[in-house]
Amino acid sequence: MNSFRIRLRARDGEHAYRFSSSAECAVFSASVINDGKRFRLVLCPKQKFRLLSVEYTMDFEFEPSQQIFLNGYQSWTYSPERPIRQSDRALKYLPSKLTDKYGLDRYGDGFFYRGRQSSSIHHGYSYAYVRNGSEYTLFGSLAESSGFTAIEFDTRKNAVTFSKDCTGRLVSGKYTALDMHIYKGSEDNVFDYWFTDMRIPAPSVKKMLGYTSWYDHYQDIDEIKIISDLAGLDSMPAKPDVFQIDDGYETFVGDWFDVDTQKFPCGLESIVKSIEQKGLIPGIWLAPFLCERDSKLYRQHPDWLLTDRHGKPVYTGCNWSGGYALDIYNGQVREYIRRVLAHYKQLGFKLFKLDFLYAACMLPRRGKTRGEVMADAMAFLRRELQGCMILGCGVPLASAFGKVDFCRIGCDMTLDYDDKPHMRLTHSERPSTKNTMADTVFRRQLSGRAFLNDPDVFLLRDTNTKLTAQEKKNLAFVNALCGGVLFTSDNCAYYSDEARQVFMQALGLRGARVTQAYADGGSIFVTYELDGDEQTLRLCKG
Numbered sequence: 001m002n003s004f005r006i007r008l009r010a011r012d013g014e015h016a017y018r019f020s021s022s023a024e025c026a027v028f029s030a031s032v033i034n035d036g037k038r039f040r041l042v043l044c045p046k047q048k049f050r051l052l053s054v055e056y057t058m059d060f061e062f063e064p065s066q067q068i069f070l071n072g073y074q075s076w077t078y079s080p081e082r083p084i085r086q087s088d089r090a091l092k093y094l095p096s097k098l099t100d101k102y103g104l105d106r107y108g109d110g111f112f113y114r115g116r117q118s119s120s121i122h123h124g125y126s127y128a129y130v131r132n133g134s135e136y137t138l139f140g141s142l143a144e145s146s147g148f149t150a151i152e153f154d155t156r157k158n159a160v161t162f163s164k165d166c167t168g169r170l171v172s173g174k175y176t177a178l179d180m181h182i183y184k185g186s187e188d189n190v191f192d193y194w195f196t197d198m199r200i201p202a203p204s205v206k207k208m209l210g211y212t213s214w215y216d217h218y219q220d221i222d223e224i225k226i227i228s229d230l231a232g233l234d235s236m237p238a239k240p241d242v243f244q245i246d247d248g249y250e251t252f253v254g255d256w257f258d259v260d261t262q263k264f265p266c267g268l269e270s271i272v273k274s275i276e277q278k279g280l281i282p283g284i285w286l287a288p289f290l291c292e293r294d295s296k297l298y299r300q301h302p303d304w305l306l307t308d309r310h311g312k313p314v315y316t317g318c319n320w321s322g323g324y325a326l327d328i329y330n331g332q333v334r335e336y337i338r339r340v341l342a343h344y345k346q347l348g349f350k351l352f353k354l355d356f357l358y359a360a361c362m363l364p365r366r367g368k369t370r371g372e373v374m375a376d377a378m379a380f381l382r383r384e385l386q387g388c389m390i391l392g393c394g395v396p397l398a399s400a401f402g403k404v405d406f407c408r409i410g411c412d413m414t415l416d417y418d419d420k421p422h423m424r425l426t427h428s429e430r431p432s433t434k435n436t437m438a439d440t441v442f443r444r445q446l447s448g449r450a451f452l453n454d455p456d457v458f459l460l461r462d463t464n465t466k467l468t469a470q471e472k473k474n475l476a477f478v479n480a481l482c483g484g485v486l487f488t489s490d491n492c493a494y495y496s497d498e499a500r501q502v503f504m505q506a507l508g509l510r511g512a513r514v515t516q517a518y519a520d521g522g523s524i525f526v527t528y529e530l531d532g533d534e535q536t537l538r539l540c541k542g
Contacts, residue, residue: 056178060153070124070151072124075409127140136186139160141181146369164177208406210244221245222264244487253295254287282349284352286341288341290324306362325363351389351390374395405452406454418432441539448484525538
């Protein structure tokens with residue numbers, strides 16, 4: 001306990017080391033901070049070597065009354081605050097054939113995380129906390145750009161382990177293998193101190209209100225539907241900021257220059273002008289780091305695909321005709337993405353919703369960790385979209401800190417409350433209104449510090465949804481309370497008087513300050529202050 005452990009492969013074979021203070025051997029020297037508040041390991045090689053694992057384990061006394069939170073692998077990963085004995089059962093009972101066929105492990109860390117699993121062991125990435133009433137103990141990484149840091153709570157053995165996702169990392173120069181800090185205090189204090197230490201500047205953008213096409217039409221969009229919904233915003237109870245066109249305008253995912261002329265015979269340029277004429281910001285959806293199997297890109301540029309050690313294209317999941325990752329270190333791929341982004345900028349789009357970003361870092365490569373690959377990918381997007389706003393989605397969150405203006409912090413909502421029963425057995429990134437509301441609440445501390453949070457959309461319409469009136473109201477209210485983006489996929493021209501009233505109530509909550517949030521008895525309670533009054537929102541039971 002309370003020591004670093006590393007395994008590596010040097011020119012004379014594999015070695016394992018264990019130490020708690022600065023150390024030196026024939027392969028490297030290690031600079032260590034290990035003072036109970038910060039655990040930092042910097043390796044200086046004396047010869048090139050490949051890291052196999054890096055861990056630090058410390059004693060920590062867990063108590064039955066405490067609540068724990070561990071940030072999931074990416075935007076969509078279910079990340080609730082939970083009692084110390086409640087475990088995550090996703091994927092545990094599915095046949096491997098189903099997991100492999102549909103790539104259910106590809107959306108999260110299931111295809112590479114090899115940590116222990118039991119009812120007393122919980123894991124997440126980049127940050128985690130233990131809450132005892134209003135007192136927080138936050139474990140925050142200061143070195144995610146050198147590799148993702150997995151955090152494991154073993155509540156039975158009273159231990160916390162930090163491990164770097166560093167398999168195969170070639171160390172030829174100074175390398176920060178781990179840098180974890182422990183902060184204790186109130187909720188605001190611990191998160192403020194962590195972001196100050198990371199030197200992440202607060203986002204400069206303001207909260208946004210708007211529309212996105214996905215959760216009414218999904219891929220079944222066309223020019224008539226888009227123009228109709230744009231006109232419907234004239235009936236929105238407050239003036240929106242953004243109108244965003246989501247997936248479905250392109251022929252196939254990856255073929256971004258091929259707009260479907262059956263759906264959009266005049267292309268997108270005239271629609272952009274119509275959006276601008278209403279004084280709104282035009283937004284577009286893209287998934288820059290992957291393509292689907294039926295795309296021209298997949299057929300014509302097999303050398304652009306990311307391949308595994310067997311030479312097989314890397315599967316990213318079962319969306320569309322099957323998603324496959326592109327190799328972001330291929331110069332032609334980067335030039336293609338650069339031209340795509342420039343094209344949509346030239347059309348007049350100012351907000352880019354960039355989705356499925358985790359595809360960039362499916363594999364470690366070129367002597368880099370997944371975290372380093374993801375950091376390179378996000379820096380590339382930020383450079384290419386200077387002057388535009390980025391809404392990140394499907395991305396390991398720490399990689400997006402300070403790189404995007406807005407970021408999804410939960411899974412996709414669903415038109416019913418918790419999707420179909422068989423889907424609840426699949427993966428932690430599955431679509432679910434129930435789950436995304438929990439993510440919205442328990443990742444709320446990132447908004448205004450890392451970026452502004454996108455909690456996904458709310459729906460107040462009466463058609464094309466199975467959400468109850470109370471569930472729709474809860475969704476609108478929690479998004480307004482805890483998010484920085486308040487989007488709908490409704491045609492507001494068809495709102496009932498009751499829907500308009502709920503919309504106006506939600507707008508009134510955007511200036512509230514959340515003072516406390518917790519789960520109890522299957523419900524989530526969010527306490528907030530508004531105009532000097534304290535109130536509590538109770539979210540639906542699951």
